[in-house]
Amino acid sequence: MSKKKSYKITWTGEREALELAGDALTELLWPAAGAISLTKNDATVEDGESAWRLDAYFEDEPEMDAVNALVAENGNITAGALEMLPDVDWVAHSLEGLGVVRCGRFVLYGVHDADKLPNDEGDIPIRIDANLAFGTGHHPTTSGCLTLLDRFAGWAPQSIFDLGCGSAVLAIAAAKMWGRNIIASDIDEDSVIIAAENAEFNDVAEKVSTLTAAGFDHPDIAAAAPFDFVFANILAGPLAELAPDMAKHIGKNGRVMLAGLMSEQESNVVSAYEKEGFRLINRLEQPTWPVLLFVKT
Structure with a gap:
């Protein structure tokens, strides 16, 4: 599924x-900035090192002054150049060539990189193609969740929920690692369709149930609670x-993994969960996007 x-x-x-x-673009402009990719540029800068290129794709013409001002807050970056594109599969084009992503034993790849997969024993390959749903593994929130999830291979919770699943990469990873049935929901109907397609691509369609819901507001979610693990x-x-x-909706000693918050927002999120009887038990350090793991006491 793709849009132009x-x-x-x-x-x-x-x-x-x-x-x-x-x-910053992902945090403040998504989904308006629907795809963002960082690649090595062929051009050479004055110091002899290869420059890097950041591309952001938009459906509607963006306000250049505002977007450039946002980008410029992050360092010495040239002012952005705006290009009108022909009708193409813009997401696939933007993400193609980003390569295989390893997060612990999880190895994420697009169909165009299937021939580049390593063949290490114990790897869990996950195919996530370029599409409109958030979560290809290239963003540190997704890769961070997978890296932290990899530490729990020996623990197999019974009831699992991926809330705001996007591409369903986390639900797919959990289904492959734990062999359990998982509910994956998102508020965006397009994402739910893509999540179901991704589950099928990865041969876990019978384990990952996808549905459209905001938060816990769905009868299937209520029926499956209390959960042992929530993403x-x-x-x-x-x-x-x-x-x-x-x-x-989480049982005693259940775990919840939170991501998508920036480091300066962490204290407010931690306070909100501690107030509800959760205790922070693990944290994956990221320069901008930490991943938090809580247990319900």
Whole structure:
């Protein structure tokens, strides 16, 4: 499934600054900035090192001054150049060539990289093609969740929920690692369709049940609760707002993995969950996007 987008903005600069700019665009402009990719540029800068290029794709013509100002806050980055694109499969085009992503034993790839997969024993391959749903493994929130999830291979919860599933990469990873049935929901209907397609591509369609819902507001979710494990890779505001409902739908000693918050938002999210009887037991350090693991006491 794909849609056609019309505009691309390209910036060049140092990798670290562009990574921060890409995070900011994802946090503040997604889904308006529907696909964002960071690649090594063929051009050479004055210091002899290869420059990096950040591309952001938009359906509607963006306000260049505002977007450039947002990007410029993150370091020495050239002003973005706006390009009107022909009708193409814009997401596949933007993500093609980003390569295989390893997160612990999980190895994420697009169909165009299937021939590049490593053949290491114990790897869990997950095919996530370029599409409109958030979560290809290239963003640190997704890769961070997978890296932290990899530490729990020896523990197999019975009831699992991927809240705000996007591409369903986390639900697919859990289904492959634990062999359990999982509910994966998203508020966006297109994402739910893509999540179901991804589950089928990865041969776990019988284990991953996809549905459209906001938070815990669905009878199938209520029927499956209390959960032993919940993923919620969304945004800081909704994460904090969901804390009371999360407490109602997770059983004693159940775990919840939270991502999508930025480091400066962490204290507010932690406070919201501690207030509801959760205790922080693990944290994956990321420069901008930490991943938090709580247990319900």
